[in-house]
Amino acid sequence: MASAPEDPVLERYFKGHKAAITSVDFSPNGKQLATASWDTFLMLWSCRPQARAFRYVGHKDVVTSVQFSPVGNLLASASRDRTVRLWIPDKRGKSSEFKAHTAPVRSVDFSADGQFLATASEDKSIKVWNMYRQRFLYSLYRHTHWVRCAKFSPDGRLIVSCSEDKTIKIWDTTSKQCVSNFSDSVGFANFVDFNPNGTCIASAGSDHTVKIWDIRLNKLLQHYQVHSGGVNCLSFHPSGHYVITASSDGTLKILDLLEGRLIYTLQGHTGPVFTVSFSKGGEQFSSGGADAQVLLWRTNFDELNYKNFTKRNLKRLHFDSPPHLFDIYPRTPHNHEEKTETVEVSTLCIFVLLFASVHFGATGQLDA
Template sequence: MASVLEDPTLERHFKGHKNAVSCVHFNPNGKQLASGSADKTLMIWNLAPKGRALRFFGHHDAVTGVQFSPSGKRVASSSKDRTVRLWTPSMKGESVVFRAHTAAVRSVAFSADGLRLVTASDDKSVKVWSVDRQSFIYSLNQHTNWVRCARFSPDGRLIVSCGDDRTVRLWDTSTKHCLNCFTDCCGSSTFVDFNSSGTCIGSSGADSSLNIWDIRTNKLLQHYKVHSEGINSFSFHPSNNFLITGSSDHTVKVLDLLEGRLIYTLHGHKDVVKSVGFSQAGDLFASGGGDCQILLWRTNFDRKSYHDVLQKHGQRSTPDPPPHLSDIHPRSPHLHHPQDSTVQVSPAVADTRSADPQVIELGQPPHSNMRHRNTGKVSVIENSSLE
């Protein structure tokens, strides 16, 4: 029950982007947060109280996706300018440019070993790239409309993708075949991802729905409809017990996946929430929105329950380590509506603990004549085999 949990708290906010924040991602080391924006820049925020922020110029259009590599030493970004950039997040501001697609690139993600990138695009394709060789490998081409998001499974054997053709597709990375096509979406599918064990996938929709499937049985486990407008992003907690969503209704919601219900509604953004993400440790999560700011939250609600769940599900008949989403009851799909008992958290954003950090700008804005700026180094990798 929500009453026995500790409420999430707003730790601080980050202001520095000049337009909507479209994507956020934590460095696995827990010390940095990356964000991308419609202002065409990538920013790296130091989570230390007085840490400086870095702003990277290079993209010629809105940044749509951002992700740290598993080592935390590189950052990949995707953009509507049809390219993907691979950055070294340092004062040198260096980046490698992948001429990735023939239309806007909507997402970019690393494989768990950091050796590959997967990208999704409005050109209806999903593409896979070699990070070390900095080269294009192959395309996946069965989507019939814009592809909004693509992610590797934790073991790298699968890719999940979704798009405006109202499908979620599961791909085998070795055979390049589409293993399954989920068509339960009532509208454009906006975001997809695997849970940390790789046994379930979630997908969100412009129709405000969230679906969770068990990919071992290809069955729908849970169906939520807790927002009043479309869901733009979600993130599984590392324990797989919780999930956060960001919506165009200006709220972030926290779902308890084991109990199968909404437990928190977080207010704070004054506009559309474009992106949400948990830190690797799960103790923090971030949300970015159309109000040009990033809110950093402390989780709190997972402190006690995770150990309780481990004990509760210690005796299992299946070989999978506990906890697992198949432990939920009821196991049949069920619809969730907002309830008056849901805890509403409305922090005073203006009263957060930190002032805006000092921002160091690296690279030169496109079509700018500004001087005295570190221009950085850029290498270009062409996709010689667009499929």
């Protein structure tokens, strides 16, 4: 008989960067984790105990974003040095550089088929690149301030972007036109992404909010005010039913989108949390922040339900029927005052993890 789901737990602790972590991404097979940092380096960690880590040197300024290609044979990184680099994720870490923009590059994102790469920059543009030929294809210009993030939809037909001009724009990759525009009077979105079935987008706001929009109805579905600091990043669970958020208030929070409520608050970092990402299967997630720590968590709470979600989504895909609004609308009214689970990781726990890593090689060794 299946055991009940449990709280998320902190599994591992990776120490090697010398400054704040800006971006984390799991390899498609979940065996490796790539991280980017203000220290100008990328690091590639093995999720296996006692395996060594590799430091990739090449960027000349802060690395702002890192992502594995869908098959895992490439790593793309963006930097404040205005370049994008493509790395071979092995022990040598060879890379090719292309001068991508005329200002710092804030994000990189592969299309699901691996053919294209979208880059977002402080030069107010989004650029799309052909990965097979490693050449520039086209630019998207409509933002009037720095573009912080750009992401492909799961089917590659759309790109969503967010900017300090306080707008979120959706672009058609065929016509190269902006087809939707969501604007905000208060703050701007630091990060945006599509949900796994591509019907909604979520934004992480500088005004402490998380918003879920339905892009078919151009309608705000959910609005969470659960953080006391800017929300820097978010990640959808592969089921599409949960979102995890990272905030400058020092916490990670897990939202249940079906119930429309906060279900977990995780405190493992000292200082702002800048990045978070679920693994491709959803069993784990990783976070990084101003404390230069990379934390690896086991999800746990999804064990009972995830197989059912997958079965239902597969069934729907086979019949090509439209997703049900039930998939995203809350079943219950929002009530953020209710008691929520808080999973606190004390400094004693961190000390124990550190002790274990020193004695049992839980953190990877640094490449000399």
